[in-house]
Amino acid sequence: MAVHAHPDDESSKGAATTARYASEGVEVLVVTCTGGERGDVLNPTFEVPEGHEFESIEGRRAVRRLEMAAAAEALGVQQHWLGFVDSGLPEGDPLPPLPDDAFARVPLEQAAAPLVEAVRRFRPHVITTYDPSGGYPHPDHVYCHTVSMEAWEAAGNPSRYVVEGGAEPWTPLKLYYNHGFSxxxxxxxxxxxxxxxxxxxxxxxxxxxxxxxxxxRQVTTLVPAADWFAARDAALIAHASQIDPAGFFFAVPRDVEADVWPWDEYELAATRVPVEEHEDDLFAGIRGTEVAR
Incomplete structure (x- = not known):
């Protein structure tokens, strides 16, 4: 389970890894906390899809859902929305308050409840998310970390987040932070x-x-993923409102990248199974054991 703040984050952080594992038969679920409704258009060639508009919160949400579906297909993964609203990236000095409906303003137990339920239903052995800084100081990225850690601790506890008709408790075994650009x-x-x-x-x-x-931050795990860079790139391009095909993400020739840095980077943040000091697999310590069943 890869937990992300907005649609497009799953394609810019660990995407080649999720594509790799999905191609190998691993069940992979991307969980997206918000709809990306307040994201600016970052692609100068973006055209609003026919039959849609991009001026309202509802219109942006609908377009971002189309983009997310295309990206998930490119990666070969499942995807689930938590249903919260993008907080936006506040700018100015002093910073303005977040909108009333912002994800980052939702009380923790209310924000974590649907993620706890998603963990219990999907039953992942491994969860990936962001480090405490969020990777960069977007309030939704920081809160994504907070909510993910709450779910990591609570999902296996039968006395927490008790919901009538909800799934049985499930205890994931390893939790990683994404590291995109060490x-x-x-x-x-x-x-x-x-x-x-x-x-x-x-x-x-x-x-x-x-x-x-x-x-x-410490990088503990380098997952070889160069053979899935093309899938990652296709997923990035699917987010047409956010990703410029001539922009930053595509500035490095893929043969150069594959030659000198053919990995996705992770930091093992928590584990409930014994591990080695350095890993090349998010499922190290799980594969071939009773806990993998």
Missing amino acids: LKRLRAVHEAMEGQGLESPFGDWIESRTAREIPE
């Missing part, structure tokens, strides 16, 4: 591109992160 990865790709005389998109980013001394 400094080590950025440098490896940056140096490879410069070595081939190509313009790297990461130079300023590396300098900025180094200057600000942003602490690097």
